[in-house]
Amino acid sequence: MEWLGEKIKDLIKENNSSIVKLAKKTGVSRQTVNDWIKGQIPKGNHLINLCKIFNVNPDFFFSKDFDNSISVPVHRTRMTAKVTPAMQKDALEMVRKYEVLFKNDANSSILPVVRVHHRTDVVAKKIATELRKRAGIGQDLPPDYEHTFSLLAYLGIKVIFRHFPEKIKAYAFYTKIHGHRIVFVNNSTNIIDLIFPVLHEAVHAIRDEIQTNDGFDAEEEDFCDKVANYIQFPDEYVHMVYDFINGLSAGAQVNKLKIYGKTYSHALFGIVKQIKTIDPDFNLKIGGADSNFKKGFHTIGDILFIGDDPRDYVAKISALSPLFTSIILNQIDSITISKLGEMLGIESVLDARAVKDELIKLKSMAA
Amino acid sequence: MFRDDRYGCVTIQEVLQELFRTQKFKTKYPWRTKYKSKIKALIKSKVETGDFNLYLEAIRNIIVTGKINKRTKRFFSLSYIDQQIAACSIAHGFKLTTVDDDLADFIRQEFSGKTISPLGIVNDWIKKGLIKWDDDLQSILEDWDKCNEHPQPKKEVKRFKKITGFKYTGP
Numbered sequence: 001m002e003w004l005g006e007k008i009k010d011l012i013k014e015n016n017s018s019i020v021k022l023a024k025k026t027g028v029s030r031q032t033v034n035d036w037i038k039g040q041i042p043k044g045n046h047l048i049n050l051c052k053i054f055n056v057n058p059d060f061f062f063s064k065d066f067d068n069s070i071s072v073p074v075h076r077t078r079m080t081a082k083v084t085p086a087m088q089k090d091a092l093e094m095v096r097k098y099e100v101l102f103k104n105d106a107n108s109s110i111l112p113v114v115r116v117h118h119r120t121d122v123v124a125k126k127i128a129t130e131l132r133k134r135a136g137i138g139q140d141l142p143p144d145y146e147h148t149f150s151l152l153a154y155l156g157i158k159v160i161f162r163h164f165p166e167k168i169k170a171y172a173f174y175t176k177i178h179g180h181r182i183v184f185v186n187n188s189t190n191i192i193d194l195i196f197p198v199l200h201e202a203v204h205a206i207r208d209e210i211q212t213n214d215g216f217d218a219e220e221e222d223f224c225d226k227v228a229n230y231i232q233f234p235d236e237y238v239h240m241v242y243d244f245i246n247g248l249s250a251g252a253q254v255n256k257l258k259i260y261g262k263t264y265s266h267a268l269f270g271i272v273k274q275i276k277t278i279d280p281d282f283n284l285k286i287g288g289a290d291s292n293f294k295k296g297f298h299t300i301g302d303i304l305f306i307g308d309d310p311r312d313y314v315a316k317i318s319a320l321s322p323l324f325t326s327i328i329l330n331q332i333d334s335i336t337i338s339k340l341g342e343m344l345g346i347e348s349v350l351d352a353r354a355v356k357d358e359l360i361k362l363k364s365m366a367a
Numbered sequence: 368m369f370r371d372d373r374y375g376c377v378t379i380q381e382v383l384q385e386l387f388r389t390q391k392f393k394t395k396y397p398w399r400t401k402y403k404s405k406i407k408a409l410i411k412s413k414v415e416t417g418d419f420n421l422y423l424e425a426i427r428n429i430i431v432t433g434k435i436n437k438r439t440k441r442f443f444s445l446s447y448i449d450q451q452i453a454a455c456s457i458a459h460g461f462k463l464t465t466v467d468d469d470l471a472d473f474i475r476q477e478f479s480g481k482t483i484s485p486l487g488i489v490n491d492w493i494k495k496g497l498i499k500w501d502d503d504l505q506s507i508l509e510d511w512d513k514c515n516e517h518p519q520p521k522k523e524v525k526r527f528k529k530i531t532g533f534k535y536t537g538p
Contacts, residue, residue, distance in 0.1 A: 001431050041434060044457075044477030047425050048418070058425040062432060096431070100444040103433060334439040336467035338385075339446040348388055353466075357515055 002063050003041045008033070011054045025053055069103070070095055073175040073184070090167045095175055095184070097342055098160065101335075102177040105327045111156040111181065114206045119223035127203075128230030131155075140236035142264040145300070148195050149320045151231075157181045157205050159198075159321035161304060162345025163188060174201035181205040182324075187301030187345065190294050192267050199228035232266060233274040242275045242282070254289045261293060268293055305346075310354040313346070314362060329363045332356065370407045373497055376488070379455055381448045383408040414455055422478075423454035429477065436472050443473050456480060464488060466517050485511070486519035486537070490526050500531040508537030 012022055019037075023030045026049045036042050042050065051058055073091040116123050135151035137143045143151065152159055157174075164170065164186040171189040175182050183201045185194065203224040241260055245253040257268045268290040275282050298306075304316050318325040328335070328343070335343070340359075341352030383406060427450060433442045445453065449470050456463040457474060462483040465471055474480030492498045518538045527535050 001428070003432055041429060041432060044422075044425055044429055045479060047429070048421060048478075051421060051425070058421065058428050062428045097446075100430070100433065100442045104441045104444070331441060331444075334436060334441050334469045335444060336446060336449050336465075336470050338448045338467070339444050339469075342446040342448075347385065 003039060004061055004063055005037045005039050005041075007061055008037050008050065011056070015054065022053070026050065069099065069178050071176040073173050084167070087167050087169065090165045091170075091173065091175075094162075094165065094168070095177060095182075098177055098182070101327060101331065101343060102180045102182075104331055104334075105178075105180070109156060112206055113208045114203075116223075119219060121226060124223060124226035125230050125235075128227050128234070131227075131231055132234065137231075140234045142232050142234075142237060142266050143195065144265040145191050145195055145198075146320070148198055152183060152198065152202050152205075153322050155181070155202055155206055156323065157183050157202055158324040158327065159183050159185055160324055160343075161185045161187055161300060161317065161321065163301065171197040172201050174204040185300060187304065188299050189301075190297050190299055191303065192261070192265060192294050192297045194300055195265065196228055196232055196267075196270060199231050200224050203227045229270075229274060233271060237264075238271070238274045238278060241271055242278060246279075250284060253284050254286060257284075257286070258289070258293050262296070305349050308350060310350050310358045313350060314355060314358040317344070318362060325359075325362075329359060329366070332359050332363055370405055373495070374492060377409050377455075377459075377461060378406065379414055379451055380408040380411065381451055385448065409455070414451075414459075417458050419454055419458040422458045423450060426450045426454055426477075434477070436469060437476060438472050439469070443469060445470060445473060449473075453478075453480070484519050484523055485516070486523040486527060490523055490530060493527075493530050500533055505533055505536065508535065511537045 008022070012018060019030055019033045023033045026033070026046055028046060032042075032046075036046075036050075041047075047058060047061070050056075050061070070092065073088070073095050114127055116127075131151060132143075135143070135147065135154050137147050137151070149159060158180055160182060162184065164184070168186070170186060171193055172183055172185045175184065183198060183205065185198060189197075201224075204220075207220065207224065241257070245256045248256065254268070257271060260266075260271065261268055268286040272282070272284055272286055275284075304313055306312065314325075328340075332340075335356075337352045337356055340356050341347040341350075344352070344355065346352060346355060386406075387403065426445070430443055430445055430450065435441065436443050449467070452463065452465075453470065453474050455461065457478045457480050462481045463471065463474055464483050464485055464487075471482045475482065489498075493500055498504065516538050524535045527533070
């Protein structure tokens with residue numbers, strides 16, 4: 001969106017007026033009117049005067065085209081939901097609330113980008129192994145949600161936890177705002193369902209290749225899925241689980257998988273899918289069992305807001321999303337309480353004032 | 368004080384909703400229940416009279432396009448509710464009271480709008496004889512301090528001491 005100062009010139013002409021007359025009417029100098037025409041946004045009360053003099057609305061002076069400061073947000077949904085224009089619109093509206101925050105934060109850091117010639121399985125595995133290593137995810141085990149978010153921080157990704165409007169049927173999505181890599185995470189997502197989509201979006205972020213109009217590239221999606229799968233389920237772990245359950249009855253297999261899932265924070269569906277890649281004949285049905293299993297886990301929102309304590313909440317977001325928290329801290333003195341509540345998505349849960357006080361304390365401690 | 372015109376206080380529906388729908392406020396501000404019946408928001412048709420929508424549209428455009436706060440040297444960043452409050456105060460010529468410096472900066476810088484401190488409001492009420500300052504009310508000043516309220520303007524602190532004869536124990 002930009003200020004269209006040259007429209008003032010057209011209005012002057014249409015109204016048989018002049019810059020001098022307009023300057024007089026608005027109570028400013030001729031130079032000021034010239035500055036407006038050249039692109040300087042007038043002060044609010046001068047803008048109102050211009051609207052009244054020319055009988056137009058403020059919208060008239062601003063382009064409705066948004067620049068490329070925000071990339072297409074949602075291009076993939078949870079389960080079978082379709083990406084709809086309404087979903088895109090709501091997501092963009094939600095993302096725009098953060099535009100000024102990231103605009104205010106000059107992004108000059110060097111960030112890793114992964115370029116590949118062929119999006120093969122071997123390459124996906126290689127990238128996953130490297131990412132696991134760099135994030136310090138050891139022992140060939142699935143990462144828990146804390147490890148997952150530390151990987152995102154390592155990759156320079158800012159994570160924003162918030163409740164998504166009903167129309168945005170996604171667990172998480174990646175977008176870029178003024179060059180910052182952002183992954184939005186839906187607070188109502190079960191922690192078990194969260195790790196894979198967050199990893200998927202993280203791979204999108206480092207691929208940095210969303211170029212099509214609707215942001216959807218099936219091959220790229222498939223590639224991001226593969227990398228995310230290999231990060232979450234390294235071969236060694238899949239083999240270990242498979243060796244352990246192979247030959248057991250279906251019921252025993254489900255029970256053992258539940259133990260693994262509980263210990264290593266993953267859904268049954270995910271591991272079964274991976275086992276099928278090493279044994280195509282493996283045909284365990286886990287639909288209902290998986291749904292029941294997930295009921296035993298919290299949503300990420302539950303984890304963030306347990307106890308409804310602003311201090312705990314601030315400690316949690318600064319641990320899980322250090323980069324986003326750091327940007328908030330840098331600007332905390334100039335963020336209004338209401339805006340802070342809006343950006344953190346805490347309006348109806350926590351007192352934004354108390355959260356702001358905690359963030360200020362955190363900032364002074366860091367200093 | 369919002370139902371009695373003599374106190375000269377108004378707020379908008381969105382602020383009222385925020386105050387009463389946030390669960391945490393129930394314990395943090397126990398007085399909110401006591402005062403619930405006294406706080407009344409302006410009705411929508413009253414807020415949206417005159418130039419309100421013109422101001423709101425102007426504010427929205429300015430914020431989205433990006434305007435630098437001359438004091439902080441950062442772009443103004445106001446929430447939807449902040450924008451509504453700003454539009455309401457400017458369109459209707461209300462003085463704005465807020466703990467948010469950025470919001471106050473915005474209405475002063477962009478619209479030469481006027482602001483008033485909470486202590487300024489209290490002083491006005493005392494001066495008009497609407498409230499009589501006593502020890503009970505004095506304890507509110509200590510609450511302000513505990514709640515980390517902004518330091519009140521020196522001019523108003525001086526005025527407070529003069530009109531009440533009490534020591535100023537607030538922020």
